[in-house]
Amino acid sequence: MGSLSCSGIWMEGTKKTTTAFLSCHLKKTKPKALSQNGDLKVDGEEFDNGVSSLIFLGIGCSSAVPNARCLILPTDLPCQVCSQSLSLPPEKNPNYSCNTSLLIDYVDKNGAHKYIMIDVGKTFREQVLRWFTHHKIPRVDSIILTHEHADAVLGLDEIRAVQPFSPTNEIDPTPIYITQHAMESLVEHFPYLVKSFSSRSANRRMESLRHHFSRHSASFLFGKKSRTAYISDVSRSPAATDYLISRAGGGQLDLLILDTLYKKGSHNTHFCLQQSLEAVSRIRPKQALFIGMTHEFDHHEDNKALQNGPTEKVFQYNLLMVE
Template sequence: MEKVKFTNNGNCFESESESKDKKGSSSLLFLGTGCSSAVPNVLCLIQPSNPPCEVCTQSLSIPPEKNPNYRCNTSLLIDYSNDDGEHKYILIDVGKTFREQVLRWFTRHSIPQVDSIILTHEHADAVLGLDDIRAVQPFSPTNDIEPTQIYLTQFAMDSVAEKFPYLVQKKLKEGQEVRRVAQLDWNIIKNDLEEPFVSSGLQFVPLPVTFSESILPRCYEFTIFPI
């Protein structure tokens, strides 16, 4: 039986095993639940309407951690405790506000790293924080770390490769000793097949969905199962 509880900070759901052989607890950490521009909308603050927008204006007086209307780009961190009690951290989407989300929530919930990443689509609010993934990877002076597994569609891969060519390039250039960039191992989610894949010990079933003006289903939701 799984128990889901709501913690007092309003941003973390914990799912705790109640079996006799309790091995630990998993949790879902909502790093962001806002729209693509995030909330507050900056325009509401620097060019305020009359009367001013109540929701956005709260950010001028209430600190983000106490303000339920301070909402970064949509993103979820799965803290998965496996049968050995080992925690794996699976990040879904890495948007424009990723660094801010890490500063706020990783520090508060003692999240030490990201073990794997899943991208739902290629828009700025889902991928534009990828440059900062290096900050949640292990440090080595020569950056010869194990690459973090990352899952995305071929469509998203093509877009990300144009935005971040240095995150896709594997080889050192002549005379280059260290590539001080995020180390990522790119995995393509097979298109339209709803074929499951495994990321850090959890099985994900991609469910293609259409997105705004797009005709092709190039955005994904996921159903998640322990394996």
């Protein structure tokens, strides 16, 4: 990642090679061009023979993209973004997006992989079939849940697909890191999944992560020499949080991953584009990526619009997709 700040909206499925997790380093390099299938990679610098990466399993809102209502309403023609979903397979469609979810592929100094997943929403099974197979991900070692809404937790029942198989259930449980507020909701809705561990234990594990809350949704700051902030579900950003992750406060972020629901207007529980752009201007990361979008956003058109926008002299904007 170069010295210019750039922000964008990821395409789903993209694997971003990075060293922003734990104590790895970032090589000063500009992103390579997007390939046809939306796969963007940034060269990472080896840390004790290990190169970690972020895999964006989904960058869409709760209803995902394409929007089913947009396609089935008989009175209106589908929008361009949703229409494209009928003519292109998902792997070739940068506007196809499942629920927001991130997989951290952390490689330690011995070359061993640990797979840490943030959120398992309604589209989790599809994400496993599409992207775990594509990137050859064999399992999930631990899970972090940002909040208790359906787009973050309804895939929990499918976790068995990414656990080791045992007909007698003689396997270690997958650790799940969660807030006390979300734990209370999951105990009510998934009692058969949470009986094996206590909320006190889960909450204590959560305390080891640097996190902040907005409407009971957790955000995360990770990385020592290279810093990444993941803010996937946010309606407001307290001044103390902005300062902690800003260039003027805790030090400039290498990567900011930020919620952006609608292109126009506002929403009571999510940032929309104008708020996200304002947050990027305040925080001033080296690179910012927008996630959680609706079908209002078009990968190619909005890329062009952002690149030619009034703030181009401050930030180079790109709508980026993932594969």
